[in-house]
Amino acid sequence: MISFTDFNKNKLENGLYVVSTPIGNLSDISFRAIDVLSQSHFIVCEDTRVSKKLLEKYKIKNKLISNHKFNEKKNLEKLIGLLKSDKIVSLISDAGTPCVSDPGSVLVNEAIKENIKIYSVPGASSVAAAFSVSGFTGKYFFYGFFPEKKNELENDFKTLANLNCSIVFFISAKKFEKKKTEIKKYFSKRKLVICKEITKLYEEYFRVNVNDVDKLNINLKGEITLVFSPLALDNENFLDTEDKKKIKKLIKKSSIKDIIKIISKNKKISKKEIYNFCLNIKNES
Numbered sequence: 001m002i003s004f005t006d007f008n009k010n011k012l013e014n015g016l017y018v019v020s021t022p023i024g025n026l027s028d029i030s031f032r033a034i035d036v037l038s039q040s041h042f043i044v045c046e047d048t049r050v051s052k053k054l055l056e057k058y059k060i061k062n063k064l065i066s067n068h069k070f071n072e073k074k075n076l077e078k079l080i081g082l083l084k085s086d087k088i089v090s091l092i093s094d095a096g097t098p099c100v101s102d103p104g105s106v107l108v109n110e111a112i113k114e115n116i117k118i119y120s121v122p123g124a125s126s127v128a129a130a131f132s133v134s135g136f137t138g139k140y141f142f143y144g145f146f147p148e149k150k151n152e153l154e155n156d157f158k159t160l161a162n163l164n165c166s167i168v169f170f171i172s173a174k175k176f177e178k179k180k181t182e183i184k185k186y187f188s189k190r191k192l193v194i195c196k197e198i199t200k201l202y203e204e205y206f207r208v209n210v211n212d213v214d215k216l217n218i219n220l221k222g223e224i225t226l227v228f229s230p231l232a233l234d235n236e237n238f239l240d241t242e243d244k245k246k247i248k249k250l251i252k253k254s255s256i257k258d259i260i261k262i263i264s265k266n267k268k269i270s271k272k273e274i275y276n277f278c279l280n281i282k283n284e285s
Helices: 031-039 048-057 072-084 105-113 126-134 150-160 173-178 180-187 210-215 241-250 256-264 271-284
Strands: 015-019 042-045 063-066 088-091 118-121 140-145 166-172 191-196 204-209 223-228
Touching: 015 031, 015 105, 031 088, 031 118, 042 048, 042 072, 048 063, 063 072, 072 088, 072 105, 105 118, 126 166, 126 191, 126 223, 140 150, 150 180, 166 173, 173 180, 173 223, 180 210, 191 210, 204 210, 241 256, 241 271, 256 271
Parallel strands: 015 088, 015 118, 042 063, 042 088, 140 166
Antiparallel strands: 166 223, 191 204, 191 223
16 A cells, blocks of 8 residues: 655755656646745756746745756765755756756765765656557666767667567657667667657657658657557557558548458557547547
8 A cells, every 4th residue: 555645844854855847837846846946945957047937937036056967077066065064955957857867966976975865856757758648558668868879879779679668768859860760770660659749838649660750751849759669569550651541531431340440451450549540530520
């Protein structure tokens, strides 16, 4: 049985608080995160301009300290000094959770060495959000951002290709276009869900068989999240562009039952997926 604790906000301990912030929608922040940030003596963030937008919304005016990958080692002595002087210091990133493909691990590791208390204040996660809407089940492996060096990417992909679980990546839209060849080479028998603008105004999800990734004609910008299916789904496909065109023609003269038989005859596609696509077309017309 899961047990819960309701912290009294007047009893916040001194120490380092690793606080998750929204990944796009400013409303996706916990009451506890707002409480902790409000009581912090200092808030350590990546980009003060980005963090101010969130903090201003919740009327939090505490002192900000910029801490990113280019200065986090330089800041270390100062931040540890503040923590040792019994201050409440919160660590946040521009979006999501610090240290998860974001700066912060340098400070956390030094705090561990110095026996400084560290507290987690969890919240929105693009990894969990992307996997939750993927439709894939079971375990997943989170890799992070694609490596810059080609040799490192190739070596890691060789290993990851054999994992029998879903795999989640972060990647820029520009790099995704450039890395489609490698993606097809190592993950050709998997399904792929491309997650765009999670929790934001133009949130969208594109589902495709990896072999058909070149056929995608979509507008992607900024950072995206990729979720690859487990190997267990190798023999089951998503509807591709040609399938959808065929269904749109058939729907005018055939029943959904007949369409399912026709489309799934030569391809192993989920009948439920075909059924749902047919319903969407009928609802739109």
